[in-house]
Amino acid sequence: MGRGTSRNIGINVSHVIGFVCLILIHARRSNAFEFSVGGNGKWSAPSDNSSNPFNQWAERMRFQIGDSLVFTYKPNEDSVLYVAKDAFDSCNTYSYISKYVDGHTVFKFNQSGPFFFISGVKENCLKYEKLHLVVLADRSNKTAAPSPSPSEGGPAAATPSPAPSGEESPSPPAGTVEINPTPAPTSETSPPPPSSSPRLALIGFTGSIAAFVAPSALLFL
Incomplete structure (x- = not known):
């Protein structure tokens, strides 16, 4: 040859x-997916205030590390607050970890465990504009602090206060920053590994x- x-x-x-x-x-x-909150991405007070459609939607989903959650709303009328469980239960809009006001918030999950989000408008939160979900554990057992990725179409307000379980706080993206030094939610038991x-x-x-x-x-x- x-x-x-x-x-x-x-x-x-x-x-x-x-x-x-x-x-x-x-x-x-x-391998990573981008989920539109509620199935359509619309972040607003539900028309039916007898139950929480956002939580019902989240229960049907399987969120994993690396996935992202997209919130779409009118920036001058609403916002997204990443909060601890106590603030979620009471709709406390003054005690938040991070606040996002850009109108198109993309929040990336970089660790497993529970996450809590509420509307920045208390009246909307009381009408079930709030979301609780659980991110499944990483099969490689690698964890990192949660950090929202830069939003498309506008600046994102970021920079959470100390992250859950004593881990490093996420690096803030460029844009408007609003900080409220509130302890992050504690970890809850993660659900069984996905099929x-x-x-x-x-x-x-x-x-x-x-x-x-x-x-x-x-x-x-």
Whole structure:
């Protein structure tokens, strides 16, 4: 076999390996999801004040570390408060960890455990514009403090006070900052690990492609 042929085979193998790596990277990035609060992203007082539709929606979802929650509202009429459980229960709009007023808040979950959000308008909170959800534990057991990612379409108000369980506070994104030194919510018991999901199926599929393509490339050697 000549040098030219060997060189071409080497180049083809490199292309195959690079293609497989790109698929694996894409699968890893697509492992995180962006949830629109309530299913449509609309953050406002429910028309039916007899129950909390936001909590009912959250109970049907499976949030994991790396996922994001999107709140959409009119910035001059409402806001999002990330609060502790006591403030959530009492609709205390003066005791919050972080306040967001940009109108399109994207909050990223970087640790497992319970999260509590209420409207910055007390009357709205009393009408069940409030959300309690639980983020499932990371399978790698890696945890970090929660930090909202920069919002699209406007500045985000961030910089939480000390994070739950004594961990490091998140780094604030650029934009308006409002701080209220209130202790973060304590951790609650995390729910059992999730069953198989589309995320695992995607990773298994990309692994099958790599297992099939690599041996095929070796036939040229």
